[in-house]
Amino acid sequence: MMKNKITHLFLLVFSVSLLTSCFEDQDDDINPASVDDIKDFIYRGLDIFYLYKGDIPILAEDISEEAVTQFKNNYSTPENFFEALLSPDDRFSVIYSDYRVLENNLDGITLNNGMEYGLVSISNTNDVFGYVRYVLPNTSAESEGxxxxxxxxxxxxTALSVDNFRELLAPNTYTIGLANFEAGTLTPLEETITLTKQEYTENPVHIVNTIELENNQKVGYLMYNAFNRNFDNDLNNAFSQFQAENITDLVVDLRYNGGGSIETSNDLASMITGQFDGQLFSTQVYNELFEDQERLFNNEISTGAGINSLNLNKVYVLTTQSTASASELLIASLRPYIEVVQVGTATTGKYQGSVTLYDSPDFSRAGANINHRYAMQPLILKSVNANGFTDYDDGLIPTIQAEEDFANLGELGNPNENLFAAALNDVSFGRMAPPQPSFTEVELIGESDMNQPNFQRMYVETVE
Structure with a gap:
């Protein structure tokens, strides 16, 4: 059967992290591949794996080779050919001209000056400003204060605008001009800071602490910024700490977490709970060539170490518009089993997952075409929770509405910070009312990770 053959092929699509360590880097002096070769790879991969294959006439099973060839000839570059094969509803499939950048990024390695920021435009004005979300340790941003x-x-x-911010923030070294934002008014300041990017590996387990409330409740706080399998041990150790501190409640801060590994999202759900081992976490639905795949709550992380579970029946999750993919998967997949109190604003709305495809006979990194370094991450699956919930294009709506106050962001993990305070107020049954910020209507237009290959990715490393 075709489905069995395709499933066997899918088993050969191994994760980037597993293959990178055992694959010799190619020499930088490689022969340029023909655009036709790359387009052939793109078509072949999407024709097999693409989630929305059934919506694209040129990917139909009965299409003639002549029709495919004629279609390919209409596009001069791999990028525009790739885009032409995507569904109009697909916001997330991507192609890369150099998979080494992607591989580093999936491992958490980037060129980074340590200033993680958001960019917003003020409604009814031309004003755009950046706000520092957090600073990474041992970076240029930390050393410069x-x-x-x-x-x-x-x-x-040069003043930031909706048209120039990507270009201005691209160089490895740049100088930011500080400003003040108060009562809806943006005022430039004379102070400037020069920042330089360097190769950096970010640990996504950013803050782990416990707060004891007046009624003897112990609230664990975890700020977690990416679902990166390389740091699964650190994540599991955080839950060991929560166990030792006998927390009664847990707040998981995913406000800036754009996603990552589906397996790690699955594991985090099992850390929060533990009492649902072996039950359905989510179902991965593929195109018509593949069988759906069930993913279960489990008791081991990717390293084989036992999961440190809290057996909670309720969890608080902090979210913003930057909360996406594997973060949303965690929330949606826990909801059929425990009470998930979502605090903040609506999430991105990404329930689809990808896999990295290389130009090789089985689409794995081993045996990749030596004439180019193109790779792609098309959407290949969508996640469906145990209640059949999926297709949340407009994001997940919070239980408790709360917003960050750009004029006074507060300290992450501090009980007085607006989103955390809103969660603690609910934990304490109204004893810790959050501050009342003065909001100005703004629109998020960008963030520090927006140009990274793994931005708002949700992916599988392999298929069981």
Missing amino acids: VTRGMIFNRIDG
């Missing part, structure tokens, strides 16, 4: 809550509106003396 950048702190959460700083506002900047200029790069190398």
Whole structure:
């Protein structure tokens, strides 16, 4: 059967992290591949794996080779050919001209100055500013004294705008011009800070602490910024700490977490609970060539170590518009089993997952075409929770509405920070009312990871 053959092929699509360690780097001096070869790879991969294959006429099973050839000839570059094969509803499939950048990024390695920021535009004005979300340790931003809550509106003396922010923030070294934002008014300041990017590996387990409330409740707080399998031990150790501290409640801060590994999301759900081992976490639905795949709550992380579970029946999750993919998977997949109190604003709305495909006979990294370094991550599955819930294109709506106050962001993990305070108020049955910020209507237009290959990715490393 075709389905069995395709499933066997899918088993050969191994994860980037597993293959990178055992694959010799190609020499930098490689022969340029013909565009036709790359287009052949793109078509072949999407024709087999693409989630929305059934919506694309040129990917139909009965299409003629002549029709495919004619279609390919209409596009001059791999990128525009790839885009032409995507569904109009697909916001997330991507192609890369150099898979080494992707591989580093999936391992958490980036060129980074340590300033993690968001960019917003102020409604009814032309003003755009960046706000510092957090600062990574041992980076240029830390050494230069950048702190959460700083506002900047200029790069190398040029004012940020909706048209130039990507270009201005691209160089490895740039100077930010600080500003003040108060009562809806943005005021430039004279102070500037020069920052330099360096190769950096970020540990996504950013903050782990416990707060004891007046009624003797112990609230664990975890700020977790990416579902990265390389740091599964660190994540599991955080839950060991929560166990030792006998927490009664848990707040998981995913406000800036754009996603990552589906397996790690599955494991985090099992850390939060533990009492549902072997029950359905989510179902992965593929195109018509594949059988659906069930993913279960489990008791081991990717390293084989036992999961440190809290057996909670309720969890608080902090979210914003930057919360996406594997973060949303965690929330949606826990909801059929425990009470998930979502605090913040609506999430991105990404329930589809990808896999990395290389130009090789079985689409794995081993045996990849030596004439180019193109790879792609098309959407290949969508996640469906145990109640059949999926297709949340508009994001997941919070239980408790709360917003970050750009004029006073507060300290992450501090009980007075607006989103955390809103969660603690619910934990304490109204004893810890959050501050009342003065909001100005703004629109998020970008963030520090927006140009990274793994931005808002949700992916499988392999298929069982």
